[in-house]
Amino acid sequence: MKRISVTAICAVTLAGTGGQALAHPHVFADARLEVAAGPDGNVETMRHVWRFDEVFSSTVLLEFDANTDNKLEDSELEDVASTVTDSLAEFNYFQTILVGGKSVDVKPVTDMKALFDDGQLIIFFTTQPAKPVNLKSSPSFGVYDPTFYTAIDFTDDSEMVLEGAPANCTHKMVVPDPDEALAQNQATLTDAFFNDPMGTQWSKLLATRMEVTCK
Secondary structure, eight states, X not given: OOHHIIIIISOOOOTTTTTSSOXXXXXXXXXXXXXXXXXXXXXXXXXXXXXXXXXXXXXHHHHHOTTOSSSOOHHHHHHHHHHHHHXXXXXXGGEXXXXXXXXXXXXXXXXXXXXXXXXXXXXXXXXXXXXXXXXXXXXXXXXXXXXXXXXXXXXXXXXXXXXXXXXXXXXXXXXXXXXXXXXXXXXXXXXXXXXXXXXXXXXXXXXXXXXXXXX
């Protein structure tokens, strides 16, 4: 496997940090999320677009440019997409779906695509809940790297789109403040939370998310 998949894309838990202080991200990406529901109100797909910063993108170019022509051919982009898919699978593709406070995993990603545009790496992929998620259950859909290596940001609420929802459903983007989130939940946090090796509990609190409400 390419080195970049270990040092950045995979964003493995930083050695020795456990669940102590929040680490500073080293990779940055602007994101878009489109949640699409079917006629029955069940979520069918979550479409993602991530545009990475130029520094990280140049590292990916250097790592995957097998013929050293300073660009990525289709086969090299396929290699990038395959590596990203394999690397993110361990972390549920940075997905956080909550229904009634309980997490829902996503199915394996099969359509990861990568391209370079104006010096930046862009990846496109879709995810699907591993079990039915109906909008009437007031779910939330978050995107967050539990290892804190990658900062995935949504520039504004227009980058979180809900499609096919019943007329009585609304959605909003929530960007948690880490200090405030921890303070509000301090009474319920345990040692297991702070030592969670996969960061799943951190993701529940700190993911930028779309919250859906149906009247």
